[in-house]
Amino acid sequence: MNEPSWLESVRESLAKKALPASYARRILDELADHVEDLQEDAMGGELDIPGRLGKPEDVAAAASASYRPIGLLPNHSVATGLVFGLSPLLFLPVACAAAWTITAWVLARVVERMVGIDERLDSFRHGGAGAELLLSCFMSMVTIAIPVVLVSIFCRWMARRAGVAAAWVNTCVVVLALLASAPAWVTTLSPIPGESRLSVAVLSVEGWLPLRLFQFALPFIVFCLFPWDARTTPESKCSS
Numbered sequence: 001m002n003e004p005s006w007l008e009s010v011r012e013s014l015a016k017k018a019l020p021a022s023y024a025r026r027i028l029d030e031l032a033d034h035v036e037d038l039q040e041d042a043m044g045g046e047l048d049i050p051g052r053l054g055k056p057e058d059v060a061a062a063a064s065a066s067y068r069p070i071g072l073l074p075n076h077s078v079a080t081g082l083v084f085g086l087s088p089l090l091f092l093p094v095a096c097a098a099a100w101t102i103t104a105w106v107l108a109r110v111v112e113r114m115v116g117i118d119e120r121l122d123s124f125r126h127g128g129a130g131a132e133l134l135l136s137c138f139m140s141m142v143t144i145a146i147p148v149v150l151v152s153i154f155c156r157w158m159a160r161r162a163g164v165a166a167a168w169v170n171t172c173v174v175v176l177a178l179l180a181s182a183p184a185w186v187t188t189l190s191p192i193p194g195e196s197r198l199s200v201a202v203l204s205v206e207g208w209l210p211l212r213l214f215q216f217a218l219p220f221i222v223f224c225l226f227p228w229d230a231r232t233t234p235e236s237k238c239s240s
Contacts, residue, residue: 006049006056007032013060027063084159084172088151092179095147103142132187133208135198139185140211145218148180152222173219181216184208 007028014024031053038052053059155176159169184207188197201207 006053007035009056010059013056014063017060017064023063027059031059084155084168085175087155087158088172088176088179091151091154092147092176095151096143096183099143099147103139132189135187135189136185136208137211139187139198140215143185144180144183144215148176148215148218149222152176152219156223156226169223173223176219177216180218181212184212184215 010031011024011028014027034053035049038047038049050056054062152173155172156169159172183200183202184204186197186199186201186206190197
């Protein structure tokens with residue numbers, strides 16, 4: 001068996017063991033170095049790689065046996081569910097609050113610079129339903145959609161790093177989607193100064209339905225861009 005086919009067989013055997021991709025790549029890199037050393041020692045002669053390094057399935061079995069259950073998240077389903085199922089309840093509100101604080105600060109500076117330009121403000125107040133929808137969409141994108149995307153990416157990265165099973169990752173994305181669709185910005189512009197209203201409706205029929213649906217779909221879109229690979233969700237972590 002030549003080097004490429006032997007390494008490919010080892011890779012397939014490692015995949016069947018449900019070992020994490022990073023660990024499998026490290027094993028393959030080390031084996032490739034060993035094979036290269038053996039080829040140099042053989043000086044171009046015939047080389048029996050399975051006879052020297054072992055059969056691919058035996059190598060994969062040895063790699064799997066080098067794992068031992070450690071850590072909390074990969075081995076305790078209850079703890080995993082609590083962390084990855086409930087973590088959006090903490091991360092998303094904090095991210096949205098931070099986005100709203102930054103947006104409010106920026107808008108305050110913009111309004112300060114627009115003092116004295118009454119015709120622009122008047123035209124905006126008289127924009128009607130189109131201006132109201134535009135404002136609602138802008139606020140939703142800045143204070144809801146962007147935080148949802150960032151939190152989804154963070155949870156996806158955290159799950160991959162911890163080796164969490166795909167079922168719990170799916171739980172996390174569903175919770176994120178439900179939370180993301182709960183709030184909606186409602187804008188009411190009045191031609192009378194001081195009567196305009198910009199508020200957040202939570203779990204209410206107010207708000208533009210397509211925008212809520214978009215917010216709901218965002219976590220699924222993010223997680224679909226990084227599809228879950230079952231081979232990267234081991235039941236245990238590599239021992240050091």
